Amino acid sequence: MSLDLLTYLFIGGSFALYIGIAIWARAGSTKEFYVAGGGVPPIANGMATAADWMSAASFISLAGLVSFIGRDGAAYLMGWTGGYVLLAMLLAPYLRKFGKFTVPDFVGDRYYSTFARVVAVVCTIVISFTYVAGQMRGVGIVFSRYLHVDINTGVIVGMAIVFFYAVLGGMKGITYTQVAQYCVLILAFMVPAIFMSMQITGHFLPQLGLGATLDSGMSVLATLDKLSVDLGFAEYTAGKKSTIDIFCLTAALMAGTAGLPHVIVRFFTVPRVKDARTSAGWALIFIAILYTTVPGVAGFGRVNLIQTINGTDEANVGTEYAKMPGWFKNWENAGLLGWHDYNGDGKVQYSAGAAFEGGKPAFDGDARGAYGERAVTNAKVNPAPAPGAPFANEVYVDRDIMVLANPEIAQLPNWVIALVAAGAVAAALSTAAGLLLVISTAIAHDLMKTCINPDITEKQELMYARIAAIVAICIAGYFGINPPGFVAQVVALAFGLASSSVFPVIVMGIFNSRMNKEGAIAGMIVGLGSTMAYMIYFTFMGGSKDDLFLGISTGGFGFVGMILNFIVAYVVSMMTPPPPAEIQEIVENIRVPRGAGVAHAH
Amino acid sequence: MSTSSQDNASAYWAENLRIIMTYLSIWFVVSFVGGILFVDQLNAIPFFGFPLGFWIDQQGSIFVYVALIWMYAYSMNKLDEKYDVHE
Numbered sequence: 135m136s137l138d139l140l141t142y143l144f145i146g147g148s149f150a151l152y153i154g155i156a157i158w159a160r161a162g163s164t165k166e167f168y169v170a171g172g173g174v175p176p177i178a179n180g181m182a183t184a185a186d187w188m189s190a191a192s193f194i195s196l197a198g199l200v201s202f203i204g205r206d207g208a209a210y211l212m213g214w215t216g217g218y219v220l221l222a223m224l225l226a227p228y229l230r231k232f233g234k235f236t237v238p239d240f241v242g243d244r245y246y247s248t249f250a251r252v253v254a255v256v257c258t259i260v261i262s263f264t265y266v267a268g269q270m271r272g273v274g275i276v277f278s279r280y281l282h283v284d285i286n287t288g289v290i291v292g293m294a295i296v297f298f299y300a301v302l303g304g305m306k307g308i309t310y311t312q313v314a315q316y317c318v319l320i321l322a323f324m325v326p327a328i329f330m331s332m333q334i335t336g337h338f339l340p341q342l343g344l345g346a347t348l349d350s351g352m353s354v355l356a357t358l359d360k361l362s363v364d365l366g367f368a369e370y371t372a373g374k375k376s377t378i379d380i381f382c383l384t385a386a387l388m389a390g391t392a393g394l395p396h397v398i399v400r401f402f403t404v405p406r407v408k409d410a411r412t413s414a415g416w417a418l419i420f421i422a423i424l425y426t427t428v429p430g431v432a433g434f435g436r437v438n439l440i441q442t443i444n445g446t447d448e449a450n451v452g453t454e455y456a457k458m459p460g461w462f463k464n465w466e467n468a469g470l471l472g473w474h475d476y477n478g479d480g481k482v483q484y485s486a487g488a489a490f491e492g493g494k495p496a497f498d499g500d501a502r503g504a505y506g507e508r509a510v511t512n513a514k515v516n517p518a519p520a521p522g523a524p525f526a527n528e529v530y531v532d533r534d535i536m537v538l539a540n541p542e543i544a545q546l547p548n549w550v551i552a553l554v555a556a557g558a559v560a561a562a563l564s565t566a567a568g569l570l571l572v573i574s575t576a577i578a579h580d581l582m583k584t585c586i587n588p589d590i591t592e593k594q595e596l597m598y599a600r601i602a603a604i605v606a607i608c609i610a611g612y613f614g615i616n617p618p619g620f621v622a623q624v625v626a627l628a629f630g631l632a633s634s635s636v637f638p639v640i641v642m643g644i645f646n647s648r649m650n651k652e653g654a655i656a657g658m659i660v661g662l663g664s665t666m667a668y669m670i671y672f673t674f675m676g677g678s679k680d681d682l683f684l685g686i687s688t689g690g691f692g693f694v695g696m697i698l699n700f701i702v703a704y705v706v707s708m709m710t711p712p713p714p715a716e717i718q719e720i721v722e723n724i725r726v727p728r729g730a731g732v733a734h735a736h
Numbered sequence: 737m738s739t740s741s742q743d744n745a746s747a748y749w750a751e752n753l754r755i756i757m758t759y760l761s762i763w764f765v766v767s768f769v770g771g772i773l774f775v776d777q778l779n780a781i782p783f784f785g786f787p788l789g790f791w792i793d794q795q796g797s798i799f800v801y802v803a804l805i806w807m808y809a810y811s812m813n814k815l816d817e818k819y820d821v822h823e
Contacts, residue, residue, distance in 0.1 A: 200794070205775075208793035212767050215798045219763045222805045223756050227812070341795060345785030353785045371779060371790040381772050388767075406823045408816070411809040418805055422798050429794040725749050728821045 140552035141280050148318050148556045149295055152563070155314055156299030156307045164592050167304030167599055168235040168575050169402045174309055176409040180416020182309045183400045185316035185564035187214075187417070188424060189265070190272025191625070193319060193561035196425075198533030201432035204362070204370040209380050213387025215418060215425050220392040220637075222414035226401040228644045230410035231724045235402060236572075237395045237636060238580040244643040245651040246717055248585060253658055255585075257635050258395040258576045262569040263609070264624045265396075269566035270614025273559055279468050279538065280555040289614040292563060293607050300567045300574075301603045305403060308567045315560040320423060322557020326541045326550055327427045330434045333544055340430030354433055361440050366486030366523025370436070375687075382690030389696055390629030393637030396565075396572045407727035435536040438543050443484040443529060451525070452481030455505040461542035466508055469497065470532035470539075473507050476517040477525065480505055485527045487520025495530045570610065574603035626689045627669055634661035634695030642703055647721040653707025661699025665692050748819040755811050759804050766792065766800045 135143075161167040174182070192214070200207030232240055237258060242251025270289050277288025299307045331343035335354060347353050352360070358370040368374050375383075391397065400417075401410045442459065444451045455473065462482075465471045472495030473482050490496070491512040501509040517526035538558070541551045578599035583590060590598070635658050642649045642657070668691045671677045686694065712718075723729075770778060771793045778789035786795075816822035 205790055205793055208771060208797075211794055212771055212797050215801050216763065216767050219760070219801050219804055223759060223808055342784075344795075345783075345791070347785060355786060355790065371787050373775065377772060381768060384767065384772065408809075408813060408823065411805075411812060415802070415805040415809055418802050422802050426795050426798050722745065725752070726745060726821045727816055728823055730823060 135548070137548045137551060138281065140548050141555050144549075144552040144556040145281075145559055148314075148560060151314055152295065152299055152311045155311045156303045159303050159307045159310045161302070161304035161306045161596075164235075164579070164596050164599070166306045167596055168579065169399070170304075170306040170309045172403060173405055174403040176404055176413035177416050178309065178313050179400060179404050179409070179413040180418075181316045181420055182312035183397065183413065183417035184420035184424075185312040185319065185560070186400060186568035187397055187421060187565070188319065188561055189565035190269050190276075190558060190562035192424065193323065193558050194272065194276075194534050194537050197428045197431040197435065198536035199432075200428055201436045201536045202533055203374070204358075204368065205373050206375050206380060207429075207432070209375075209383045209387065211425055211428065213384045214391055215421060216384070217388040217391025218414055218418045218421070220388060221397065221401075222411060222418075224641050224644070225392060225398060225637075226410040226414050227407045227727065228724045229398060229640070230401050230404065231407050231727060231730045232720075233402075233730055235399075235579055236575055237398055237640070238576060239584070240643065241639055241654075242580075242584065244717065244720060245639075245654045246714065247651040247655065250639075250651060250655055250658070251580065251585065253655070253662075254636070254639075255576050255580045257631050257662070258580075259573055261394065261628045261631050261636075262396060262573045262576075263606075263613075264628045266566050266569040266573075266606075266610040267613035267617065268625065269562045269569070270610050271617050272562035273566075274614055276555055276558045276562070280551075286615050289611055292559070292566070292614070293611040296563055296567050296570060297604065297607050300570050300607070301600050304599070305399075305571055308571055309403060311567065312564045315564040316420060318560040319557040319564070320420070322553045322560070323424050323431075323537075324427060325553060326544065326546055327431050327434075329546050329550065330438075330540065330544045331430060334434050334437065340427045340434070344430045344433050354437065358433055358436060361437065363522075364524070365440070365444075365484065366520050370433075376685050379685055379687055379690055382686045382693040386633045386690050386692035386696070387629055389633035389637045390692055391632075393632035393635075393640070394628075395576075395632075395636065396568045398636075398640075399572055399575070400568075405730075407730045431540065432536060435540055435543070438540075439531065439536075440484060442543065443482050452479070452483040454481050455507055456480070458482060459543075461539050464542070465532075465535055465539050469495075470535050472497070472510055472530040473528055474510055474513045475503070475505065475507075476514070476528050482529060483525055483527070484529045484531070485520065485523040485525055487523055487527045489517075489527045489530045490514065493530070566610065570603055570606045573606040574599045577602040577606075627666070629689070630665045630669055630692035630695065631662065633692035634665040634699055638696050638699040638703070642700070644721070644724060646704075646707075647718050648707060648712055649703065650707050650710055650713040652710040653703040653705075656706040657699040657703025660702040661695040664698055665695035668695075744819055745821075748815065748821060751815055751819075752812070755808065755815065759808050763801070763804055766797050771797050 238251050238254035241254040273292030274285040274288035277283050278285040299311050327340045331337050331340040335343040335346035337343035337346050362370045404410050404413050445453050495510045496512040498509040498511045503509045519526050582598050583595050639654050669688045672688050775789035779787035781788040783791050
């Protein structure tokens, strides 16, 4: 069967499954729409949380990121998993006991303040929109690369599918669809990883394969270190960034993970406090299966890539373009690879340094060069080898290729390639649906019902939630078709916001019964304000790298913002009157598990 | 709320905090001390084909996180029963 037909079958089949589940799990009440009726078993919730959490970025980009930056990639691996420890111990059980629908519900009630509630709503909406834009784009990109349709067509198909099960099924539909999506995405990630590990190391598990010794007598990692250093890259197992920068980045990603509204809200869906704890455990197991495989995929992919391009003959580096395997040309056509023959020997050679002015190749339409490669308009005039590199780099390699092209590089059968396409779509759709639900809940429940008009009936509220979901899907689709040019920075902003505002304000609300609204609001303003100002100054206003505070990059500043938030909130709360007695009672109440089922039926 | 049930609640909370502190200390030491501050020193130690620091960074820490959450859930379930606050 041809690859195209297989891909249509796999993606079409998975869509039919999601739609079937959506029809089976329609939401009838606001409680079902917002929190799936509060009756999701912990293991199913864990799976849904894992699918919700692992986005197109985790599935497509993470392995490539680790592959290209080596050990420093650990900040993302640890940050995006270690946050679950904070979530499980500091937030999830207490928020479940609190027993309402949303993060702004907790912030608004605990701090008896509409202002605090509105700040939480704004944070929720900003964080979720920045995230969802990338997901819709991800669906479009997968469609365009595997099915050769327009990216925009892909975005619209993705919108239609999410529309169907998020608007119809609410949290209930999303939860059970996410369980199916998790199964698809994990299978799609593991199958090629296991094949590659077997091919390169003979080990079945990629986790062990990365530590294996190759036929050459060197271990995989020692081979990677040698290949990297020979070509002028930093040693793979050594760090490049400063220790304090990695420290802050890891901490900010952890606190940010624990403070992301679409993750927190998943813990409102289980029946008991006990289930909130175990479902965090299940979620992390399901996430860890992918995250501990990532370093293997990254390492094997890097060895494969370098050896395929440069060959294994050290005296005669490079492979003739005419003899490059088919995947190289396929992904060159898709714009993820670019080559310019600087030394005029007709061979492709890869080393450290940018191959093109400004980094990415600017292709000259469909024009072809002397060897049939795609012509570029931004070749360097005087290409010089990067410091430490033996020759000038001729190749641009996009990070995303590590996962998307791996099955082809490793010459796996067509059904594996089709499976990877279906997996990438599942990863993007599951995250998009979770985020869209959080946005619609924030608008219908936190703004319409709680702040603007408390008198609306449940039916009306449900209608508002569905309308909000439709509007949110359209806006997300718009950003998918017209992506802002700074997606990566905006995602850093989402984590910065979550770690400097949402996370500390909830933790203090639970663990410090003396915390009052003055302290919490002052803390949020300082944490949020300082983090946003820092990110905007250094990202958009041309702040120079030498001016960074202690050398901490923008991604890591959310940690500093969080510390500032804690300090300011504590000091201000000590100088102002304690919260009213009924608020202190709420705090006493959420600290004890018994009665969560009752609290939920309010 | 009677005095004894209040005492019970604060004793429960104090033990709860102790459990959280214990597990979060392990979490901190593994991620930040082992995985970041002393990673270069640990890299000198071989561990099943990996430099130890690199292994903690990219795989070991994640296994520890999974274990910590399950140990926490187990400890808390026992604590809930001890103080009779379980559901």
